[in-house]
Amino acid sequence: MSFSGKYEVESEENYDNFMKRIGLPADAIEKGRHFKIVNEVTQNGDEFTWSQIYPGGKSITNKFVIGKESEMELVDSKKIKATMKMEGGKLVGAFPNFHYTAEIAGGKLVETSTVGDVTFKRISKRLA
Structure with a gap:
């Protein structure tokens, strides 16, 4: 199945715990929560x-x-090297x-x- 499309977040589980674990500062966690x-x-x-x-126009591609x-660039703006696989x-x-x-x-x-x-789950609905 193709992943192509536009999706908007509709729910998240364990956001705070996960973001703390990966080292995001408290103010960034608070700002991004909703x-x-x-x-x-x-x-x-x-x-x-x-x-x-x-929101506000910032994007990561x-x-x-x-x-x-x-x-790849992560949510904290760090750049890393990674290999994506399909399983x-x-x-x-x-x-x-x-x-x-x-x-x-x-x-x-x-x-x-x-x-x-700690597992963080994000579910997004298809917009297009």
Whole structure:
């Protein structure tokens, strides 16, 4: 299934605990707690362009190819190198301090990030 589309966050679980665990400062956690982030995803075969658009116009765009190391920017503006994989229809990435998966389930984008024993889940509805 293609990930291409535009998605808006509709629910999150364990936001605060996860963001604390990855080292975001308290003021950034507070500021981002109720953001309605929009993800715009373009998939062309194994090539992806994934943009997260925040209220106020800030955005983070990452381009990657499945199975190839790419430079990516994280929510805290750190740039890292990571390799995204496709496993059973899910995007999977092992980042320096957390594990990430994304899938389309029931027409929604479901993102799960885990650090230690803390799992953060974000569900976004399709806008387009």
